[in-house]
Amino acid sequence: MALVLLDNVSVDFPVYNAPSRSLKNRMLSVATGGAIDRRHDGHVVVRAINGLSLTLKEGERIGLIGHNGSGKTTLLRVLSGIYYPSRGSAKIDGNCVSLINISLGIDPEASGYENIRLRSVMMGMTADELAKCRDEIASFSGLGDFLEMPFRTYSSGMQLRLAFAVSTAIRPEILIMDEWLSTGDEAFKERAEKRMRDVVDATKILVLASHSRELLETNCNRVIWLEHGRVKMDGAPATVLPAYFG
Numbered sequence: 027m028a029l030v031l032l033d034n035v036s037v038d039f040p041v042y043n044a045p046s047r048s049l050k051n052r053m054l055s056v057a058t059g060g061a062i063d064r065r066h067d068g069h070v071v072v073r074a075i076n077g078l079s080l081t082l083k084e085g086e087r088i089g090l091i092g093h094n095g096s097g098k099t100t101l102l103r104v105l106s107g108i109y110y111p112s113r114g115s116a117k118i119d120g121n122c123v124s125l126i127n128i129s130l131g132i133d134p135e136a137s138g139y140e141n142i143r144l145r146s147v148m149m150g151m152t153a154d155e156l157a158k159c160r161d162e163i164a165s166f167s168g169l170g171d172f173l174e175m176p177f178r179t180y181s182s183g184m185q186l187r188l189a190f191a192v193s194t195a196i197r198p199e200i201l202i203m204d205e206w207l208s209t210g211d212e213a214f215k216e217r218a219e220k221r222m223r224d225v226v227d228a229t230k231i232l233v234l235a236s237h238s239r240e241l242l243e244t245n246c247n248r249v250i251w252l253e254h255g256r257v258k259m260d261g262a263p264a265t266v267l268p269a270y271f272g
């Protein structure tokens with residue numbers, strides 16, 4: 027069973043070259059940013075996530091909203107295992123894949139086929155799983171003989187097609203996204219949209235950070251509004267979205 031348990035999680039970024047004397051204002055008077063604080067040893071820290079406790083259960087499609095700097099990306103990175111909490115604990119049960127940076131793991135000197143392997147290993151696919159979907163990924167990319175060529179010879183649109191085709195071949199239990207992925211020319215975009223739908227529908231827990239009300243309304247059944255790294259509101263989209271978007 028897929029489950030995410032965050033217990034009193036804080037994430038601090040120490041800033042060693044901050045002008046600590048002038049930082050009396052902790053920036054909580056404005057909506058933007060995390061909290062600026064000073065640690066016991068005198069160092070300045072930005073507290074991106076501040077004592078967050080959350081339970082995310084199977085079937086939940088969670089939308090993350092909040093002003094710039096409210097902690098959305100930091101939270102997504104904690105969920106993806108990129109950041110460890112500075113305090114508190116994060117328990118992620120279920121295989122979790124992040125589509126935040128779909129080009130992670132790609133080697134520009136390697137061929138398209140080699141990159142299909144590199145990127146899928148990076149996302150946690152086994153050799154058997156890859157063997158089953160390698161041809162489908164290649165065909166979805168539409169890159170034909172270019173798959174034998176080094177990745178660096180591709181146009182930026184071709185590079186994204188390949189990264190997209192591999193990244194959406196996996197079926198994770200927990201899926202982390204920063205905005206909706208859409209790429210390519212018109213014909214590819216249409217196929218990409220359908221493929222994204224399939225990935226999202228197959229996942230047990232979706233966490234999608236977005237500034238788009240429409241996207242959140244279409245895809246989410248729970249919305250969490252972050253402010254200064256804390257939960258300002260958590261509930262049904264019909265309640266939280268009007269409160270946030272006004």
Ligand SMILES: Nc1ncnc2c1ncn2[C@@H]1O[C@H](COP(=O)(O)OP(=O)(O)OP(=O)(O)O)[C@@H](O)[C@H]1O
Pocket residue numbers: 039041058059060061072073074092093094095096097098099100101
């Ligand atoms: N590497 C870092 N070093 C120092 N501070 C950081 C770092 N990354 C994020 N922060 C701070 O943490 C806070 C939260 O940032 P985060 O990127 O999580 O916000 P966000 O909600 O994703 O914002 P946006 O909507 O602008 O993408 C901000 O105040 C930011 O300045």
